[in-house]
Amino acid sequence: TQLLEQSPQFLSIQEGENLTVYCNSSSVFSSLQWYRQEPGEGPVLLVTVVTGGEVKKLKRLTFQFGDARKDSSLHITAAQPGDTGLYLCAGLDRGDDKIIFGKGTRLHILP
Amino acid sequence: SQTIHQWPATLVQPVGSPLSLECTVEGTSNPNLYWYRQAAGRGLQLLFYSVGIGQISSEVPQNLSASRPQDRQFILSSKKLLLSDSGFYLCAWGTASNQPQHFGDGTRLSIL
Numbered sequence: 001t002q003l004l005e006q007s008p009q010f011l012s013i014q015e016g017e018n019l020t021v022y023c024n025s026s027s028v029f030s031s032l033q034w035y036r037q038e039p040g041e042g043p044v045l046l047v048t049v050v051t052g053g054e055v056k057k058l059k060r061l062t063f064q065f066g067d068a069r070k071d072s073s074l075h076i077t078a079a080q081p082g083d084t085g086l087y088l089c090a091g092l093d094r095g096d097d098k099i100i101f102g103k104g105t106r107l108h109i110l111p
Numbered sequence: 112s113q114t115i116h117q118w119p120a121t122l123v124q125p126v127g128s129p130l131s132l133e134c135t136v137e138g139t140s141n142p143n144l145y146w147y148r149q150a151a152g153r154g155l156q157l158l159f160y161s162v163g164i165g166q167i168s169s170e171v172p173q174n175l176s177a178s179r180p181q182d183r184q185f186i187l188s189s190k191k192l193l194l195s196d197s198g199f200y201l202c203a204w205g206t207a208s209n210q211p212q213h214f215g216d217g218t219r220l221s222i223l
Binding site: 030031033035040041042043044045048088090092097098099101102103104 | 117153154155157201203205208209211212213214215216217219
């Protein structure tokens with residue numbers, strides 16, 4: 001079974017700062033997704049990356065899939081309080097053809 | 112557009128009582144359906160998934176069960192709740208097992 005490790009587990013920064021969170025595995029994934037979850041709600045899909053080296057942008061959020069498709073990063077520019085939440089990465093397990101989730105990075109942006 | 116409804120939003124139950132959580136999906140046919148439990152610091156734990164009516168796969172042995180009586184209805188049940196069943200329960204749907212999932216707003220279950 002493939003595992004996804006997310007780091008850091010917690011991150012608290014000031015509004016306006018930049019940050020990067022990571023999603024790593026020793027295994028190759030066919031695709032990888034990023035979700036954001038706010039307290040008391042379900043995760044919401046932000047992006048899916050499929051090709052090694054792929055970069056996708058969603059306003060101030062930049063997602064990158066590693067060349068070897070074993071890792072991914074999420075970079076947020078000029079963080080805002082509205083970015084606060086739990087960021088989950090999820091990868092397609094090629095063996096089981098199922099999606100597996102990391103434990104998430106809990107991000108808190110201080111106004 | 113597709114929507115997913117999950118209820119109730121919160122539930123407080125005594126130990127030993129039964130449980131029934133319901134999830135329905137609109138705007139799609141023959142979806143894959145999922146039940147997850149989310150505990151603090153432990154991420155999303157897949158409990159059950161279903162690829163069709165009456166087809167249920169269990170990922171973790173426990174005192175919970177799931178049923179899919181209709182194409183777009185997924186129910187999580189228990190005959191006798193344990194303290195350890197407390198948590199945040201999420202229902203999700205997807206078009207296939209290797210496709211992104213779309214989540215409901217969850218049920219916060221507290222066992223007293």
